[in-house]
Amino acid sequence: MTTAASVHDGTGNSGDAEGSPASDSPYALSHLDALESEAVHIFREVAGEFERPVILFSGGKDSIVMLHLALKAFAPAPVPFALLHVDTGHNFPEVIDYRDRVVAEHGLRLHVASVQDYIDRGVLRERPDGTRNPLQTLPLTEKIQAERFDAVFGGGRRDEEKARAKERVFSLRDEFSQWDPRRQRPELWQLYNGRHAPGEHVRVFPLSNWTELDVWQYIARESIALPEIYFAHERDVFKRSGMWLTAGDWGGPKDGEHVERRLVRYRTVGDMSCTGAVDSDATTLAAVISEIAASRLTERGATRADDKLSEAAMEDRKREGYF
Amino acid sequence: MTSTIDTAAGELAGLSATTLLRFATAGSVDDGKSTLVGRLLHDSKSVLADQLEAVEHASRSRGAEGPDLALLTDGLRAEREQGITIDVAYRYFATPRRRFILADTPGHVQYTRNMVTGASTADLAVVLVDARNGVIEQTRRHAAVAALLRVPHVVLAVNKMDLVGYEETVFARIAEEFTAYAGELGVPEITAIPISALAGDNVVEPSSNMDWYGGPTVLEHLETVPVSHDLTSCHARLPVQYVIRPQTAEHPDYRGYAGQIAAGAFRVGESVTVLPSGRTSKVAGIDLLGKPVDVAWTPQSVTVLLEDDIDVSRGDLIVPSSDTPSTSQDIAATVCHVADTPLVVGQRVLLKHTTRTVKAIVKQIPSRLTLDDLSQHPNPGQLVANDIGRVLVRTAEPLALDAYADSRRTGSFLLIDPADGTTLAAGMAGEAFAKAEDAHGAPADDEGWDF
Numbered sequence: 154m155t156t157a158a159s160v161h162d163g164t165g166n167s168g169d170a171e172g173s174p175a176s177d178s179p180y181a182l183s184h185l186d187a188l189e190s191e192a193v194h195i196f197r198e199v200a201g202e203f204e205r206p207v208i209l210f211s212g213g214k215d216s217i218v219m220l221h222l223a224l225k226a227f228a229p230a231p232v233p234f235a236l237l238h239v240d241t242g243h244n245f246p247e248v249i250d251y252r253d254r255v256v257a258e259h260g261l262r263l264h265v266a267s268v269q270d271y272i273d274r275g276v277l278r279e280r281p282d283g284t285r286n287p288l289q290t291l292p293l294t295e296k297i298q299a300e301r302f303d304a305v306f307g308g309g310r311r312d313e314e315k316a317r318a319k320e321r322v323f324s325l326r327d328e329f330s331q332w333d334p335r336r337q338r339p340e341l342w343q344l345y346n347g348r349h350a351p352g353e354h355v356r357v358f359p360l361s362n363w364t365e366l367d368v369w370q371y372i373a374r375e376s377i378a379l380p381e382i383y384f385a386h387e388r389d390v391f392k393r394s395g396m397w398l399t400a401g402d403w404g405g406p407k408d409g410e411h412v413e414r415r416l417v418r419y420r421t422v423g424d425m426s427c428t429g430a431v432d433s434d435a436t437t438l439a440a441v442i443s444e445i446a447a448s449r450l451t452e453r454g455a456t457r458a459d460d461k462l463s464e465a466a467m468e469d470r471k472r473e474g475y476f
Numbered sequence: 477m478t479s480t481i482d483t484a485a486g487e488l489a490g491l492s493a494t495t496l497l498r499f500a501t502a503g504s505v506d507d508g509k510s511t512l513v514g515r516l517l518h519d520s521k522s523v524l525a526d527q528l529e530a531v532e533h534a535s536r537s538r539g540a541e542g543p544d545l546a547l548l549t550d551g552l553r554a555e556r557e558q559g560i561t562i563d564v565a566y567r568y569f570a571t572p573r574r575r576f577i578l579a580d581t582p583g584h585v586q587y588t589r590n591m592v593t594g595a596s597t598a599d600l601a602v603v604l605v606d607a608r609n610g611v612i613e614q615t616r617r618h619a620a621v622a623a624l625l626r627v628p629h630v631v632l633a634v635n636k637m638d639l640v641g642y643e644e645t646v647f648a649r650i651a652e653e654f655t656a657y658a659g660e661l662g663v664p665e666i667t668a669i670p671i672s673a674l675a676g677d678n679v680v681e682p683s684s685n686m687d688w689y690g691g692p693t694v695l696e697h698l699e700t701v702p703v704s705h706d707l708t709s710c711h712a713r714l715p716v717q718y719v720i721r722p723q724t725a726e727h728p729d730y731r732g733y734a735g736q737i738a739a740g741a742f743r744v745g746e747s748v749t750v751l752p753s754g755r756t757s758k759v760a761g762i763d764l765l766g767k768p769v770d771v772a773w774t775p776q777s778v779t780v781l782l783e784d785d786i787d788v789s790r791g792d793l794i795v796p797s798s799d800t801p802s803t804s805q806d807i808a809a810t811v812c813h814v815a816d817t818p819l820v821v822g823q824r825v826l827l828k829h830t831t832r833t834v835k836a837i838v839k840q841i842p843s844r845l846t847l848d849d850l851s852q853h854p855n856p857g858q859l860v861a862n863d864i865g866r867v868l869v870r871t872a873e874p875l876a877l878d879a880y881a882d883s884r885r886t887g888s889f890l891l892i893d894p895a896d897g898t899t900l901a902a903g904m905a906g907e908a909f910a911k912a913e914d915a916h917g918a919p920a921d922d923e924g925w926d927f
Contacts, residue, residue: 191777194736319565346899
């Protein structure tokens with residue numbers, strides 16, 4: 154482990170009187186400061202109560218913000234957690250590059266659970282539609298068991314999807330990593346209960362109360378670098394199920410699908426096979442934020458095929474141990 | 477919910493200056509709660525096209541005429557099948573003036589624990605009544621929960637005004653009755669608003685049907701109610717979460733005590749005492765997530781550096797030397813029982829208070845409280861799910877609890893089952909309501925625990 158992470162010097166207002174509405178005392182925090190403070194509290198709570206925590210890191214914006222918050226929570230000491238990436242084998246190369254750079258920069262330890270490896274061994278089978286997102290659950294849960302991780306940080310946000318609206322900050326999973334919405338513990342005040350039996354673990358969601366716009370505003374405020382695919386660029390894409398997908402060996406384009414070169418960017422980053430790009434000319438953070446603030450579609454509605462599988466798709470995947 | 481904000485593109489400075497309000501709703505499906513929540517989200521333009529499309533599709537497939545806004549807040553499959561809400565759901569929306577986190581809690585009698593959960597972090601609670609029924613048992617229960625959890629602001633939303641001809645006298649009578657009841661319980665601030673969630677009157681847009689009402693709409697009130705108060709009168713409290721010791725060449729001697737300020741404010745130079753040890757020192761520095769500051773306050777997460785090298789660890793409480801709480805192993809509190817198995821006298825539990833978890837025994841359950849009429853039932857022997865009662869708990873180590881009335885973060889605790897980690901009860905130290913109660917008897921023997 155190398156030493157202190159380079160913590161960005163946040164330039165946001167930290168509760169000093171600037172920008173507070175007149176109805177509030179000078180002690181009012183901005184919403185970003187309040188969310189940041191809450192997330193840091195969650196990271197430190199886990200560090201104090203668990204033996205082997207790990208941060209799920211996909212190289213997407215939410216996990217990048219999680220890591221940034223973890224760096225701030227423990228500075229000037231290093232982050233006391235490893236990273237875990239569930240590699241679908243269909244990742245965008247820009248995202249893998251970013252992941253490796255971040256790991257090197259902060260001297261972090263990276264664990265990888267590989268979907269491709271499971272397919273090669275014949276444990277998992279490729280789906281007809283080519284998407285590998287639902288295949289991530291088994292490699293993830295087996296890695297958690299093998300490494301005996303007892304707390305697993307995920308970047309899930311409650312605003313993303315209706316099953317996630319019911320998720321706890323500390324979400325207990327049994328030894329099969331299953332989520333039972335009826336068995337979740339009531340979560341009161343800021344008192345998180347992380348007690349669990351051997352073999353069980355707790356999924357922890359520090360960004361529970363953040364929205365997509367909060368995440369982007371925070372990225373802008375903290376000047377956090379992101380993979381380039383979040384900004385507008387020219388790309389060869391083809392249309393499937395109403396989404397622009399990246400052409401590639403993973404399974405597209407197929408018969409009747411035509412590749413075109415378009416100016417696009419990604420609102421979410423997942424598996425190449427189920428993450429759609431949106432037409433965009435937003436090349437800066439400010440332009441991206443303006444675009445999101447004006448968008449009439451949720452980020453998953455606009456870009457994620459995996460949630461369209463059924464009305465209860467996310468609920469079903471969560472029950473099985475998905476993020 | 478992903479929010480949209482109707483501001484000119486790129487006004488980032490404006491966007492980042494909003495504050496955050498956490499609020500909870502209480503009321504049942506019959507009162508139109510889902511419709512109110514759906515209306516708030518819809519009329520504040522927080523519902524996006526794909527979500528609305530899903531709602532319209534679902535409404536059509538159920539044979540509804542127009543989009544049923546209540547479906548926006550539908551969660552899990554079991555709920556859709558049974559038409560009920562089984563848990564707290566959190567919803568997010570924003571206006572140019574403020575960001576909101578809504579704890580949407582079901583209002584049925586068996587879901588007291590969900591309402592308690594939602595109210596525990598709320599700055600404001602919206603209690604919904606049906607104008608045709610007025611204040612009923614359930615309304616009194618909701619008022620009692622808001623009072624018990626010390627929610628600073630309560631809004632009485634008198635819904636379905638369209639079904640009573642938008643009559644001012646109907647509204648005034650209900651508002652008066654509720655305000656008198658909630659006031660007696662010690663609710664500090666009550667705002668009554670006549671609305672029709674279905675028609676949209678006074679939810680986001682002012683109603684043209686109720687010219688007699690001159691107050692704010694629900695959303696206007698949510699946007700302007702103060703979310704923080706003057707902290708100078710509060711006890712300052714910092715529970716230590718974690719000790720940061722890099723032990724690197726760059727920071728060989730750095731030793732910082734990390735935590736979220738639970739109440740009040742701390743200043744550099746201030747004399748502080750560390751509990752339970754009672755050792756004293758001075759604040760040498762405050763690190764606000766990478767930025768040194770002279771003063772920090774709740775709910776900021778900070779790292780505090782002390783002038784002296786004293787022994788401080790997770791679970792300790794840093795307080796001003798001029799304002800130390802008393803420590804005790806005997807806690808009298810009101811609890812809401814949240815587990816499916818009962819809580820009984822003599823039960824061995826774990827008690828989690830701030831960042832400290834200690835062994836404890838339930839010594840007595842002096843009374844159970846009926847929320848409908850606040851009647852006390854002496855010595856019930858046990859509390860079952862959704863019961864609210866008084867308990868006396870003896871802890872294995874001294875704890876520095878404040879009265880919940882003074883400090884929600886340092887006056888609250890959880891009781892946890894040591895066997896499987898289940899959260900059993902949510903506790904609030906001190907008196908339940910603003911009204912004084914009799915103190916209860918002294919605890920009995922320690923039943924063989926090495927205290």
